[in-house]
Amino acid sequence: MLAISFKEPEDLVKRFQNEFKLSFPVLYDPQGKMAEKYEITGHPVTFLIDKKGFLIGKVIGERDWSSSDARALVRELLEKNP
Numbered sequence: 001m002l003a004i005s006f007k008e009p010e011d012l013v014k015r016f017q018n019e020f021k022l023s024f025p026v027l028y029d030p031q032g033k034m035a036e037k038y039e040i041t042g043h044p045v046t047f048l049i050d051k052k053g054f055l056i057g058k059v060i061g062e063r064d065w066s067s068s069d070a071r072a073l074v075r076e077l078l079e080k081n082p
Contacts, residue, residue: 007032048077
């Protein structure tokens with residue numbers, strides 16, 4: 001898992017990282033080039049990528065990825081895309 005900050009100052013993102021004790025890397029996109037490249041139209045957006053690096057899903061908006069339904073979806077996708 002990683003996050004990409006979108007047009008946010010690095011110091012603000014680092015404070016957010018520290019406040020919420022994020023344990024995953026955060027990449028910085030100060031000009032919004034990643035958003036353009038991947039046609040991101042809403043925030044947050046989650047990309048599901050298989051073990052080989054292929055995009056297998058895209059979800060726009062907030063989700064509770066710790067829910068049993070979300071965990072089941074991820075397990076199912078991983079089983080279909082070994």
